[in-house]
Amino acid sequence: MNLRLRLTVCAVALVASSIAYGQSPHYSELANLPFPGGYPATKFVQPLQDEWLFQRAVQVYLWTLPALSVFAMKEGSEQKFGAGYNVLPIFKHRLDAKTLIPHRIRM
Structure with missing residues (x-):
């Protein structure tokens, strides 16, 4: 080596x-945590529910990233080239994971 x-x-x-x-x-x-009889002890139910809610929120965030990325590309394309179903930006080279497309989202 x-x-x-x-x-x-x-x-x-x-x-x-x-x-x-x-x-x-x-x-x-x-x-x-203790699980007597296969169920969480009463005093540990709330911490487990809080952890479950946190994990669910993180998963929702991760699942929305691709949709938000596509939406941001749509917004950036509309700002640069105009809006409409007939407007289609064409890139000089194929897009890949390293392609950067700068955009601004209107607020």
């Missing part, structure tokens, strides 16, 4: 280990 590859592997291992050790004990606490 060359030196550059070895350094990269070491850096990735270091970062991965520091992430694992640096995590909050929050999820460990949730995982170790």
Whole structure:
């Protein structure tokens, strides 16, 4: 193995280990809550519901990112080229993951 590859592997291992050790004990606490009879203890129902609501909100945020991105591209296209069903911007090169399209959303 060359030196550059070895350094990269070491850096990735270091970062991965520091992430694992640096995590909050929050999820460990949730995982170790008592579930007598397969159900959460009464005093732990609210923290579990709060965590469920938080996770649901994060998932909704992640699911809306693609839709918001397409909407922002539509708004930027309308500002630059005009609005209408017959206006279609054509790009010189194919779009890929590195393509940047600057836009402003009207408020």
